[in-house]
Amino acid sequence: MSKKDHVLEIDKRPDSLPQNSRREFFKKTAIYSASAISAASILAPITLKADEPEIMDLAEWGTKLGDRVDKYTYGVPSLYEHNNIRRVNDLLSSGDRYATVSMSPLHQQEGIITPNGLFFSRSHGGTAQIDPNKWRLMIHGLVEKPLVLTLQQLKRYPSESRIHFIECPANGSTGWRGPQFNNLQFVKGMMSCAEWTGVRLKTILDDLGLKPNAQWMLAEGSDNSEMARSIPVEKVLDDAMLVWGQNGEPLRPEQGYPVRLLLPGWEGNLNVKWIKRLEFAEKPWHSKEETSKYTMLQPSGKAIEFFWPMEVNSVITSPCPEVPWTDLKVGDWVEISGIAWSGRGTIKTVDISLDGGNNWTQASIKGLVLPKCWTRFSYIIKWDGKKKVLLSRAIDDSGHIQPTIDQLIKNVGVEGIYHRNPIIGWEVTKKGEVNNVHVRS
Amino acid sequence: MSKKDHVLEIDKRPDSLPQNSRREFFKKTAIYSASAISAASILAPITLKADEPEIMDLAEWGTKLGDRVDKYTYGVPSLYEHNNIRRVNDLLSSGDRYATVSMSPLHQQEGIITPNGLFFSRSHGGTAQIDPNKWRLMIHGLVEKPLVLTLQQLKRYPSESRIHFIECPANGSTGWRGPQFNNLQFVKGMMSCAEWTGVRLKTILDDLGLKPNAQWMLAEGSDNSEMARSIPVEKVLDDAMLVWGQNGEPLRPEQGYPVRLLLPGWEGNLNVKWIKRLEFAEKPWHSKEETSKYTMLQPSGKAIEFFWPMEVNSVITSPCPEVPWTDLKVGDWVEISGIAWSGRGTIKTVDISLDGGNNWTQASIKGLVLPKCWTRFSYIIKWDGKKKVLLSRAIDDSGHIQPTIDQLIKNVGVEGIYHRNPIIGWEVTKKGEVNNVHVRS
Numbered sequence: 046m047s048k049k050d051h052v053l054e055i056d057k058r059p060d061s062l063p064q065n066s067r068r069e070f071f072k073k074t075a076i077y078s079a080s081a082i083s084a085a086s087i088l089a090p091i092t093l094k095a096d097e098p099e100i101m102d103l104a105e106w107g108t109k110l111g112d113r114v115d116k117y118t119y120g121v122p123s124l125y126e127h128n129n130i131r132r133v134n135d136l137l138s139s140g141d142r143y144a145t146v147s148m149s150p151l152h153q154q155e156g157i158i159t160p161n162g163l164f165f166s167r168s169h170g171g172t173a174q175i176d177p178n179k180w181r182l183m184i185h186g187l188v189e190k191p192l193v194l195t196l197q198q199l200k201r202y203p204s205e206s207r208i209h210f211i212e213c214p215a216n217g218s219t220g221w222r223g224p225q226f227n228n229l230q231f232v233k234g235m236m237s238c239a240e241w242t243g244v245r246l247k248t249i250l251d252d253l254g255l256k257p258n259a260q261w262m263l264a265e266g267s268d269n270s271e272m273a274r275s276i277p278v279e280k281v282l283d284d285a286m287l288v289w290g291q292n293g294e295p296l297r298p299e300q301g302y303p304v305r306l307l308l309p310g311w312e313g314n315l316n317v318k319w320i321k322r323l324e325f326a327e328k329p330w331h332s333k334e335e336t337s338k339y340t341m342l343q344p345s346g347k348a349i350e351f352f353w354p355m356e357v358n359s360v361i362t363s364p365c366p367e368v369p370w371t372d373l374k375v376g377d378w379v380e381i382s383g384i385a386w387s388g389r390g391t392i393k394t395v396d397i398s399l400d401g402g403n404n405w406t407q408a409s410i411k412g413l414v415l416p417k418c419w420t421r422f423s424y425i426i427k428w429d430g431k432k433k434v435l436l437s438r439a440i441d442d443s444g445h446i447q448p449t450i451d452q453l454i455k456n457v458g459v460e461g462i463y464h465r466n467p468i469i470g471w472e473v474t475k476k477g478e479v480n481n482v483h484v485r486s
Numbered sequence: 487m488s489k490k491d492h493v494l495e496i497d498k499r500p501d502s503l504p505q506n507s508r509r510e511f512f513k514k515t516a517i518y519s520a521s522a523i524s525a526a527s528i529l530a531p532i533t534l535k536a537d538e539p540e541i542m543d544l545a546e547w548g549t550k551l552g553d554r555v556d557k558y559t560y561g562v563p564s565l566y567e568h569n570n571i572r573r574v575n576d577l578l579s580s581g582d583r584y585a586t587v588s589m590s591p592l593h594q595q596e597g598i599i600t601p602n603g604l605f606f607s608r609s610h611g612g613t614a615q616i617d618p619n620k621w622r623l624m625i626h627g628l629v630e631k632p633l634v635l636t637l638q639q640l641k642r643y644p645s646e647s648r649i650h651f652i653e654c655p656a657n658g659s660t661g662w663r664g665p666q667f668n669n670l671q672f673v674k675g676m677m678s679c680a681e682w683t684g685v686r687l688k689t690i691l692d693d694l695g696l697k698p699n700a701q702w703m704l705a706e707g708s709d710n711s712e713m714a715r716s717i718p719v720e721k722v723l724d725d726a727m728l729v730w731g732q733n734g735e736p737l738r739p740e741q742g743y744p745v746r747l748l749l750p751g752w753e754g755n756l757n758v759k760w761i762k763r764l765e766f767a768e769k770p771w772h773s774k775e776e777t778s779k780y781t782m783l784q785p786s787g788k789a790i791e792f793f794w795p796m797e798v799n800s801v802i803t804s805p806c807p808e809v810p811w812t813d814l815k816v817g818d819w820v821e822i823s824g825i826a827w828s829g830r831g832t833i834k835t836v837d838i839s840l841d842g843g844n845n846w847t848q849a850s851i852k853g854l855v856l857p858k859c860w861t862r863f864s865y866i867i868k869w870d871g872k873k874k875v876l877l878s879r880a881i882d883d884s885g886h887i888q889p890t891i892d893q894l895i896k897n898v899g900v901e902g903i904y905h906r907n908p909i910i911g912w913e914v915t916k917k918g919e920v921n922n923v924h925v926r927s
Contacts, residue, residue, distance in 0.1 A: 104620055106760075107708050111612030113583040114740070118571035119563065120603040123743045125618050126736050130559035142554040155683035155731030156647030161601055162561040163735060171552030177566050179545055197813065203821045203866060206597030206853050242596035267548050290596030292733065294604060295567050299555070302564045319547075372638065380644045412647050413854075425644060 122162075129153045131163055134231055137219060143171040144270075146213060147299075148234030151360070151384070152367040157208065157412065157419040159237035161292050166299035167213050167235070169270035173319045177303040180267075182287075186325035189254030196303050200289060202244040202252075207286075209417050210386050212236035212355045213313040214339065217469075218462035227481050229365040232469065236386075238419040241307050242290025246323075247282050255282075259325040263332075264306045267321030274315050275329035276308065280353070284309050287320065310388030310417035311353045312463075314339055344458030355388030356466040357447050359395055359422070359439035370477030375430040382411070382423045387441035392420040394440045399426065401434035401470065401484050402449065408437070433473040434484060451485055563603075570594045572604055575672050578660060584612040585711075587654060588740075589675030592801070592825070593808040598649065598853065598860040600678035602733050607740035608654050608676070610711035614760045618744040621708075623728070627766035630695030637744050641730060643685040643693075648727075650858050651827050653677035653796045654754040655780065658910075659903035668922050670806040673910065677827075679860040682748050683731025687764075688723050696723075700766040704773075705747045708762030715756050716770035717749065721794070725750050728761065751829030751858035752794045753904075755780055785899030796829030797907040798888050800836055800863070800880035811918030816871040823852070823864045828882035833861040835881045840867065842875035842911065842925050843890065849878070874914040875925060892926055 122129065131147040138145030146167040149159060159165075166172070177196050185191035216235035219226050226232050246262075255278070262281050266272035276285070286307040289296055296302040301318025308315050314334060329335070331350070340348035361383040364370050373379055385392045391414060396405040411421040422437065439447045448456065450467040457464070470484040563570065572588040579586030587608040590600060600606075607613070618637050626632035657676035660667050667673050687703075696719070703722050707713035717726070727748040730737055737743040742759025749756050755775060770776070772791070781789035802824040805811050814820055826833045832855060837846040852862040863878070880888045889897065891908040898905070911925040 104616070104708065106614040106616055107710055107712070107762075109710055110584050111609065111614040111709055112739070113612060114579075114586045114588050114607055114609050115574040115583045116613070117603075117740070118573065118588075120572070120605070120607075120738050120740060122560065122602075123618075123736060123739050124615070125743075129735060131561070132559065133556040138555075142556045143551050145555045147555050147559075153735070155645070155734050155736075156681045158599060158681045158734045160733050160735045161563075162558075164561070166555055166561070168552065168555050171554060172557070173547040173552040174565070175545070175547055177564075201818075201820065203864060204596070204823070206862065208854075240597045240599045267545065268552055269548055269550060271548070292601050293596050293599045294570060294594070294601045295564060297561050298553070298564050299558070299561060302566075321548075377642075379642065382645070413649075421647065423644060 129163070131165065132230055132234075134226075137215075137231070144169050146215075146235055148230050149237045150230050151234050151362055152229045152365050154362065154384075157238050157384075157421060158292060159239055161239070161294065161297050161300075164237040164239060164291070164297065164300060165213070165235055167313060168268075168299065169272055170268055172299045173268035174298055175267070175302055175319060180303050180321075182304065182320060183322045184249070184253060185322075186263075187256035187259035187327070188250070188325055189256065190252075192253070196289070199244065199287065199304065202248055204242055204244055204290075205286065206240055206242040206290065207309070208238065208240045208413075208415055209307065209309040210236055210238040210419050211307075211313045211316055212386070212388070214355065214463040217358070217465040217467070225481060225483070227366045229360070229362060229367055232481060233360045235313070238386075239292050240290075241286065241288040243286045243288030243304070243307065246285040246287060249287070250282070255325065258327050260327050261325070261329045263322070263324040263326070263330050264315070264317040264320060265322040265324070266301075266317045266319045268319045272314065272317050272334060273330065273332040274317060274334055275332065275351075276315065278325070280308060280311070308353075310355060312339065312355060315353065339463065341457065341463055342461040344460065346460075352464060355386075356464055357385075357387035357389065357392075357439050357441040357443075357445040358466040359383060359385035359437040359447055360469050361435055361437050361471055364435070364473060364477075364479045365471060366479045366481060369479045370428060370473060373428045373477050375428060377428045378425055379428050380423055380425050381408075381435060382421065383437050385420045385422055385437070385439035386418065387439065387443070387445065388417055389441055389443040389445055391416045391442045392439055393442045395420075395422040396438045396440075397422075397424045398436040398438070399433050402436055402468070405438065428477075430475055432475055434482060435471040435473060436468050436484060438468055450483060570604070572606065573671055573675075575667075578656075578672070585610050587656075587676055589671050590678045591671050592675050592803055593670045593806050595803060595825075598679050598825075598862060599733060600680055602680070602735065602738050602741075605678040605680060605732070605738065605741060606654070606676055608754060609709075609740065610713055611709055613740045614709035615739055616708070616743055616760060621744050621762075623745065623761060624763045625690070625694060626763075627704075628697040628700035628768070629691070629766055630697065631693075633694070637730070640685065640728065640745065643689055645683055645685055645731075646727065647681055647683040647731065648750070649679065649681045649854075649856055650748065650750040651677055651679040651860050652748075652754045652757055653827070653829070655796065655904040658799070658906040658908070666922060666924070668807045670801070670803060670808055673922060674801045676754070679827075680733050682727065682729040684727045684729030684745070684748065687726040687728060690728070691723065696766065699768050701768050702766070702770045704763070704765040704767070704771050705756070705758040705761060706763040706765075707742075707758045707760045709760045713755065713758050713775060714771065714773040715758060715775055716773065716792075717756065719766070721749060721752070749794075751796060753780065753796060756794065780904065782898065782904055783902040785901065787901075793905060796827075797905055798826075798828035798830065798833075798880050798882040798884075798886040799907040800824060800826035800878040800888055801910050802876055802878050802912055805876070805914060805918075805920045806912060807920045807922060810920045811869060811914060814869045814918050816869060818869045819866055820869050821864055821866050822849075822876060823862065824878050826861045826863055826878070826880035827859065828880065828884070828886065829858055830882055830884040830886055832857045832883045833880055834883045836861075836863040837879045837881075838863075838865045839877040839879070840874050843877055843909070846879065869918075871916055873916055875923060876912040876914060877909050877925060879909055891924060
């Protein structure tokens with residue numbers, strides 16, 4: 046495998062901006078030396094380079110009208126952010142670009158909401174483009190009143206909005222079996238987090254009447270792959286939803302427009318997209334996704350067919366290979382921050398190690414703490430210019446603790462690629478470069 | 487003024503889809519009659535029309551591969567959602583499309599997060615396109631260590647993420663002085679809500695050292711309008727932030743990319759975009775935005791220069807003129823839902839009236855309840871086919887109550903157009919059509 050497979054290909058266009066004139070150069074150097082001195086007082090001073098452009102007092106955008114306010118009826122990112130995109134890596138797909146996963150740029154993710162344009166996408170047969178006027182949902186089997194719903198009918202049920210992450214069970218499998226990527230996007234980018242709006246399935250079933258012998262629900266997608274999964278009724282009645290809203294607007298096509306199933310905290314593939322049919326029965330269906338795929342291979346060679354919740358997990362997003370500390374000077378204060386999550390409940394604490402796991406200390410939690418949702422953690426240190434191995438370890442309110450690689454191997458072996466939530470190691474070199482390392486303890 | 491000014495121009499393209507063949511027509515009618523009967527059991531049954539397209543079991547998207555997963559590295563909405571857009575109305579702008587406001591489609595807003603592409607936008611000189619490598623922020627005046635910051639330096643401060651609404655003080659002024667629009671988007675669309683990520687100004691000032699005699703901060707934008715506002719230091723040290731993140735990604739250009747000031751709960755124009763300079767002094771600056779604009783004209787003819795927090799407010803988003811009840815049948819249960827917010831704190835309760843304010847009953851609050859943030863309310867009724875006038879009235883934890891139109895006129899007169907938060911009236915006709923009416927009590 047070539048090195049190319051392990052690195053992100055960054056579009057270099059932003060560097061091709063016109064160079065500054067010699068006159069401007071002298072303007073700048075004067076200003077920068079002053080700025081560099083005063084900047085030395087702040088938390089993480091960065092020496093300004095003389096080859097940087099002029100300061101904004103001289104910038105052209107202050108001298109002319111900007112774009113018309115109505116230029117974009119639906120807005121787009123700044124052209125300078127064209128590298129903040131989802132990425133596909135063929136090493137992690139079934140070879141074509143239809144059955145594959147497009148990963149979120151977690152190294153550029155702020156807060157706990159993933160913008161819809163960057164929400165990770167996994168498809169088994171491409172992204173279906175569905176006409177909402179033609180879409181129908183059939184609910185049948187062990188219910189008193191089977192029916193077919195239009196989108197308008199579905200939306201007439203009382204709605205709820207909740208913030209939850211969705212994660213592919215293969216997230217974190219890269220480097221476990223397969224290549225060791227040296228970037229965050231390909232190591233942990235098979236997940237995102239959004240505010241979902243829809244109706245609880247319990248609300249619909251209270252209306253339709255679930256028969257007492259109904260133990261399982263089949264969720265079937267309407268795209269060509271006909272994704273089909275068996276869901277225990279306990280989960281359906283607990284917090285399952287049919288969602289049509291994503292971060293304040295209709296679901297995006299790659300998220301199952303017009304309607305997907307949401308099973309908070311459970312494997313991404315169970316959150317069936319482009320949903321068309323819900324059937325209730327006494328036994329599971331053993332669909333192709335439950336036999337040929339998405340099973341937990343054990344050391345014995347046997348596989349566990351149903352393994353639903355995503356484990357307690359965490360990852361440091363700053364620093365990471367794409368966001369190094371190469372700009373830091375010894376003595377600078379710098380924030381270590383990241384994301385923790387659990388499909389089993391709410392994040393309770395996150396521990397940080399600076400020395401590969403010999404010593405641990407508790408990080409602080411930032412912002413909202415919600416169940417089955419991303420939670421932000423933070424820990425501030427003074428950069429001493431010495432090599433470090435940064436680890437984060439999350440603990441949820443169900444009592445689960447994120448394991449080390451060796452603990453995980455001991456529990457589930459090395460054969461499987463799903464539900465790999467080991468502690469991730471970021472080695473920080475003396476120069477502040479960051480590398481993905483496997484810490485075997 | 488022509489009727490055209492009062493209505494939204496909806497692009498009719500979605501209707502121009504190919505008609506179904508006669509064969510499909512018969513397929514459908516059979517299925518629809520069955521569907522119509524079973525559908526009659528749900529909360530809000532809708533009789534399906536025979537001219538609707540075939541159900542999805544026969545739909546083409548299940549028979550072929552969808553779009554390649556890597557078709558969009560940055561995703562876009564479904565083509566069927568091309569009417570879910572921001573809109574400009576020249577009656578509400580200074581005549582050109584540079585100094586105007588683009589309003590959010592609140593009638594299609596789900597939950598409390600506004601997607602970045604639909605976040606309302608107000609500009610005084612168009613949208614500046616700023617090169618983040620050239621951007622600088624100067625902090626000077628009554629601080630111990632004045633300096634100039636690069637974006638990279640600013641982002642080295644510890645960050646926070648918080649969900650807050652931003653609202654133009656002119657929101658709700660339509661129909662107050664000027665045309666009475668018969669849609670929600672032009673009546674209340676000068677506001678949106680997002681998760682913002684940045685650094686608290688207090689964190690920066692703790693580092694730079696604020697001199698004891700500093701009482702005011704000037705926030706100046708770098709776009710051609712050089713928006714400049716005087717902010718009391720109490721607010722700066724309370725919860726003011728410099729934000730570079732919006733719903734998980736960099737600020738959008740029309741929101742002030744790369745950095746804007748965030749003053750949670752205060753007038754939108756105070757949240758200065760494309761920020762370039764913060765100066766601290768003993769007295770305010772009386773900028774053009776504080777003298778020629780954004781003042782509160784009083785019945786006396788005098789104006790209040792500084793009037794910052796946005797008042798407690800609420801609006802019913804479903805039903806509304808764009809989202810009528812014309813599909814309901816007598817006896818259907820239907821949800822009345824909407825948004826409440828206050829720049830002074832947290833929403834405590836929301837009351838609903840079905841009869842124009844003669845009787846009030848408390849609505850239920852849905853989802854997250856956060857300070858200076860949108861809060862969702864809900865009230866379910868059985869549709870009786872009788873004319874109604876729906877009102878909502880919000881109360882916040884500072885004790886403020888949303889006023890009626892007459893109460894507001896009594897307090898602040900009719901001259902001003904800012905800070906108009908009267909109770910909005912939606913008349914629902916027997917047919918389920920919804921009209922914007924002024925309830926004078």
